[in-house]
Amino acid sequence: MTVNGITNVYKIRHGEGYVQLLADNSDDYDVLIMDGKARGRSWKPVRMHRLQTKDHQLRQPSDFPYCPGGALAMNETAKAKIGSHIRRYGEFLPLSCDGGPFWAFQVTHFVDALDENASDVLRSSDEPSVVLMIHKHVFRPERLTPDWMFKLPQSRGRGPIYVTDPFVNLIKASGLTGLEFKRVWPHS
Numbered sequence: 001m002t003v004n005g006i007t008n009v010y011k012i013r014h015g016e017g018y019v020q021l022l023a024d025n026s027d028d029y030d031v032l033i034m035d036g037k038a039r040g041r042s043w044k045p046v047r048m049h050r051l052q053t054k055d056h057q058l059r060q061p062s063d064f065p066y067c068p069g070g071a072l073a074m075n076e077t078a079k080a081k082i083g084s085h086i087r088r089y090g091e092f093l094p095l096s097c098d099g100g101p102f103w104a105f106q107v108t109h110f111v112d113a114l115d116e117n118a119s120d121v122l123r124s125s126d127e128p129s130v131v132l133m134i135h136k137h138v139f140r141p142e143r144l145t146p147d148w149m150f151k152l153p154q155s156r157g158r159g160p161i162y163v164t165d166p167f168v169n170l171i172k173a174s175g176l177t178g179l180e181f182k183r184v185w186p187h188s
Contacts, residue, residue: 009139010168010181011160012072018062018178020051021073021095021102032069034106036157038091045096046104062178067095070158071104079103081174086167089149107161111150113143121154131155137184 014020023029024047031046048067052059067073071093074082079092079101089109095102116131118138124130131154148167151157168181 007165008168008183009137009144009185010163010183012163013180013182014064014066015062015178015180017054017057017060019059019065021048021065021067021097022051023047023068024049029068032067032071032104034070034104034157036106036108036110036151038108039093039106040091043093045094048095048097048102050097050099060177063176064178065102066178067102067104069104070161071106072161073102073104076101076103078174078176081176082170085170086149089147107149107151109147109150110153110157111143111145111147111162112153113139113145114152114154115140116154129154131159134159134184136187139185 023032028046050065062075063078064072064074073095083092086105090105090107093104093106095104114131114134115138119134120136121131122133122135124132131152146166147164148170149161149163151161152159162184163181171179171181
């Protein structure tokens, strides 16, 4: 099914066994929480280090290492290959890391396409208008746009990054490593 040029909607997941980025200072984890509001003008690179082992096993290198906070972290190779395709959907925020240049891509583009009544959502008990988690996604097809990536306004920018087939196809064709995609709509 294709609606408004959108065939499928996915959530980004990071593959198991890949290198991760972690903040050197635990106070910086608050800075890494992305809410979809532009920060480029005030951003100061967060000092990070690469977690390269788990249970004494060497992790695989990744072009998109996991990074806490809701941004899509990437190395310079990934930025060079896909940056021009995704720049319109957010901003690249530099991270400071000994392992080379890394970037946190914060999605600032929102699409209000979630059918909240038909979806299975967990709401905040303090603010019922805020969706904390979505167990089953139902989108309003007429509100989906041909955009490659977006966030939902119901999560106040702190929810997952959603991507569509053009983004998935770009990553697969580029040979970049570290990302997996879970289709959330339409349901099989």
